[in-house]
Amino acid sequence: MATLRIAACQLNLRVGDLLGNKEKILGAYRKAQRMECDIAVFSELAVCGYPPEDLLLKPGFVQDTQKVLKDIASNISDCAAVIGYVDGKAAAADPIKRTSNAAAICSNGKIMGSYSKRTLPDYGVFDEERYFSPGNEPLQTFKISGINVGITICEDMWIPNGISNDLASIGAELILNLNASPFEKEKLQTRERVLKDRVDETQLPIVYVNQVGAQDELIFDGGSFALTAKKEIIARAQQFKEEVLVFDIETGSEPTISDKYLAKVSSDTERDKTTNSQSSSRLTEEEQVWNALCLGTRDYVRKNGFTDVCLGLSGGIDSALVAAIACDALGPEHVHAILMPSRFSSTHSVSDAKALVDNLKCHQMSISIEPAHAAFLDMTKQYFADFPEGITEENVQSRIRGTLLMAVSNKFGWLVLTTGNKSELAVGYSTLYGDTAGAFSVIKDLWKTEVFNLAKWKNKKAESEIIPNSIITKPPSAELRPDQRDDQTLPEYELLDELLKEIIENDKVKHELLEIGYDPKTVSQISRLVDLAEYKRRQSPLGPKISSKSFGRDRRLPITNSYLGENT
Numbered sequence: 028m029a030t031l032r033i034a035a036c037q038l039n040l041r042v043g044d045l046l047g048n049k050e051k052i053l054g055a056y057r058k059a060q061r062m063e064c065d066i067a068v069f070s071e072l073a074v075c076g077y078p079p080e081d082l083l084l085k086p087g088f089v090q091d092t093q094k095v096l097k098d099i100a101s102n103i104s105d106c107a108a109v110i111g112y113v114d115g116k117a118a119a120a121d122p123i124k125r126t127s128n129a130a131a132i133c134s135n136g137k138i139m140g141s142y143s144k145r146t147l148p149d150y151g152v153f154d155e156e157r158y159f160s161p162g163n164e165p166l167q168t169f170k171i172s173g174i175n176v177g178i179t180i181c182e183d184m185w186i187p188n189g190i191s192n193d194l195a196s197i198g199a200e201l202i203l204n205l206n207a208s209p210f211e212k213e214k215l216q217t218r219e220r221v222l223k224d225r226v227d228e229t230q231l232p233i234v235y236v237n238q239v240g241a242q243d244e245l246i247f248d249g250g251s252f253a254l255t256a257k258k259e260i261i262a263r264a265q266q267f268k269e270e271v272l273v274f275d276i277e278t279g280s281e282p283t284i285s286d287k288y289l290a291k292v293s294s295d296t297e298r299d300k301t302t303n304s305q306s307s308s309r310l311t312e313e314e315q316v317w318n319a320l321c322l323g324t325r326d327y328v329r330k331n332g333f334t335d336v337c338l339g340l341s342g343g344i345d346s347a348l349v350a351a352i353a354c355d356a357l358g359p360e361h362v363h364a365i366l367m368p369s370r371f372s373s374t375h376s377v378s379d380a381k382a383l384v385d386n387l388k389c390h391q392m393s394i395s396i397e398p399a400h401a402a403f404l405d406m407t408k409q410y411f412a413d414f415p416e417g418i419t420e421e422n423v424q425s426r427i428r429g430t431l432l433m434a435v436s437n438k439f440g441w442l443v444l445t446t447g448n449k450s451e452l453a454v455g456y457s458t459l460y461g462d463t464a465g466a467f468s469v470i471k472d473l474w475k476t477e478v479f480n481l482a483k484w485k486n487k488k489a490e491s492e493i494i495p496n497s498i499i500t501k502p503p504s505a506e507l508r509p510d511q512r513d514d515q516t517l518p519e520y521e522l523l524d525e526l527l528k529e530i531i532e533n534d535k536v537k538h539e540l541l542e543i544g545y546d547p548k549t550v551s552q553i554s555r556l557v558d559l560a561e562y563k564r565r566q567s568p569l570g571p572k573i574s575s576k577s578f579g580r581d582r583r584l585p586i587t588n589s590y591l592g593e594n595t
Contacts, residue, residue: 031174031201034059034067035251035272037264039240041330042076043088045095049074052110053102055271060106062273065172068203070238071111071144071181072128074099077207077238078245079113083126083158089117100133107134107171109178111205114143115160128159130178130205132169140169144180145190152209152245152572152580166190168199174276175199177231181206184225184233195229201276202229206237210248210319211575212312215266218250223258232256232276239269241326244569244579246319266310267318313484316477316573320469321356323571327467328357328442337441339428339462340364340383340391342376344503346446347383347494348482349469353444354387362389363441367396367428375497382495392435396427403427425461433464442466445568450475450520452567452578453527454553455560463567471570472577474524475503518549526553532576536592554592562586 036055040048052069059067071077075092082088096112114129127143143162147155168175177194184191184204191202202225208218222233232255239249251264253274262274310318328336336353340346353362364384368377384391403423411419436443443465447457449472457463470478482494502514517523526545529535530553535543540550564578565586576582 031066031172031276032062032064033203033234033253033274033276034062034064035234035236035253035262035264035274036067036069037237037239037249037251037268037270037272038070038073039269039326040070040073040076040238041240042079042242043082045075045091048076049095049099052099052108056103056106056108058271059273060104062271064106064273066107066109066176066203067271068205068234068236069108069110070236071130071205071207072113073110073205073238074112076242077111077247078242080158083113084117086117089113089115089126096131097138100131100138101136103133103137104135107132107139107169109133109203109205111180111207114141126159127162128155128180129162130180132178134171140167142167142178142180144183146182146186148182151576166193166197168194168197174201177202179204181208184235185221187224188228191225191229191231191233195231199229199231202231202233204233204235206235207247208237210246210315210573212316212573215248215250215309215315219252219260222252222254226254226256226258230256239267239322241323241330241571243327244323244572244577246323246571246573248315248319248322266315267322313481314488316473316481317352317355317485319573320352320473320571324353324444324467324469325356327571331442333440333442335361335363335439335441336444336467337363337365337432337435337439338444338446338465339432340366340380341446342378342380342383342498344478344482344494344498345448345451345470347379347498348478348485349444349446350383350387350389351482351485351494352469354389359387359389362387363435363439364389364391365432365435366391366393367431368393369396369400369424371424375501379495379498379501383493383498386491386493386495394431396424396431399427399431400424422458422461425458426464429458429461429464444469445471445570447471447567448473448475448478449531449574449578450524450527452564453531453560454517454523454556455563456517457560457563457567459563459566463563465568468568468570471567472573474527475520476524479520518553522549523553526550527557530554530557531578531582532574536590538592538594540592558588561588 038051056067074096092113110131112129112131113126115126117126129141129143131138132140145162147159147161149156168177175198177199179190222235234253236251237249238247240247248266249264250266252260253262262272264270264272338349350364366380432443445465445468448470451457482499486493537550537554561584
């Protein structure tokens with residue numbers, strides 16, 4: 028009976044930080060050594076971080092990545108390591124890409140072999156065909172502690188009857204799958220379903236190792252796990268946290284299909300075994316979203332050299348939720364809420380904002396925009412006198428607030444968080460250089476109805492009214508004119524969000540929406556608003572992706588666009 032002890036090294040790596048990543052990799056490797064592991068498995072492109080994007084077109088970057096890999100390999104002893112890196116040579120001006128997305132198999136101070144990813148995704152946020160050539164070397168397995176191990180990288184395992192089957196046919200007894208798989212709602216269940224399909228096809232156990240952490244708008248949630256040949260998840264790492272997950276896989280000398288591989292959690296992993304079971308405390312969707320937004324915010328702020336953030340706090344639901352997320356992500360001592368009331372700010376909005384600050388225990392500044400607003404009106408009255416007041420004067424207020432936030436950011440070195448939600452961004456209910464002014468848009472991928480639901484969940488989870496109930500229950504309003512409410516110009520958010528999901532996430536056009544049963548007038552109004560707002564979205568700050576299709580890398584539509592979605 029042979030036993031293979033595996034360490035699934037789920038690390039928060041940083042794109043371009045080659046030396047920092049090296050130290051993290053070696054730190055995890057040393058832990059695997061102490062646990063007497065036979066192999067330590069790291070994530071996709073672990074040495075350079077994922078996704079490195081056009082850094083891959085810089086020959087010096089590729090060479091440095093490979094040099095660091097060799098340095099790492101020189102520290103690998105009898106516990107083997109499988110590490111994601113960039114193989115080949117960068118050729119920025121050559122249409123034939125020369126690099127590959129590869130995994131190095133290291134042992135006893137050397138790189139013993141490598142595998143290059145064969146299935147390169149080119150959809151959604153992925154554009155690997157821009158950088159890599161698919162691997163075309165003959166498939167091979169690597170014998171570790173007497174067991175034939177096959178290596179795959181991320182997308183390789185998503186293809187039915189593909190590379191995993193080929194590895195099984197050449198004698199693989201175990202498949203290791205290295206990943207940099209971004210978080211989306213329900214993505215964890217999808218991964219598990221896909222990997223179970225591969226187990227069905229190969230009758231082999233599979234170890235899935237994913238990175239954790241955030242890179243710009245992408246969030247990597249970890250959630251690494253091990254599947255037996257019976258499709259049982261017997262080891263699972265936490266989501267949204269770094270972890271070195273250790274477990275054993277045993278194989279008999281004369282196995283049968285039914286008991287070919289028995290995987291079990293090591294008894295000395297110093298982890299509560301209940302967290303390693305198939306029915307372990309999987310996070311609810313709200314918990315996953317909250318943790319994802321906190322991780323995305325924390326990593327964007329800290330990896331870009333900031334310690335503190337500021338945001339405009341209006342007394343509305345959006346800024347309240349962003350403030351609560353920021354406090355959880357960074358600690359309330361690093362969050363600065365800026366109240367910027369105007370003549371149209373209601374008394375209850377100001378008191379609600381102050382109550383929220385008291386609950387969160389973050390820092391507060393209050394700067395009235397009334398003097399600046401009055402000055403703007405006075406400066407322009409000569410030229411605007413013959414026109415009625417309207418959206419121009421309303422938007423001036425938002426732009427004053429944006430200018431103040433950027434001034435505070437410049438003075439104190441605080442990164443500005445914006446507070447717009449996905450519904451508002453979809454229909455253009457945002458002001459360029461006003462409420463869009465900032466560096467990171469925390470709830471950019473949350474529909475308005477999800478904003479309300481997440482605020483209610485936060486209070487329930489905390490067993491306390493962290494976000495005052497008066498903020499949650501009052502009608503949404505920008506408060507840029509007397510008695511303004513969102514529902515004066517938009518459908519109720521429950522209806523609006525469902526329609527927007529069809530347009531944005533399901534790519535439905537006008538005649539398809541009418542066939543579903545939506546009101547023609549509403550479809551025309553909202554479709555037009557979505558198209559008109561594309562130029563605004565292009566100028567808005569990035570924010571964490573949590574849905575199947577977010578604004579930004581996921582969705583690339585022309586700004587100049589006359590398609591109406593009519594039957595032709």
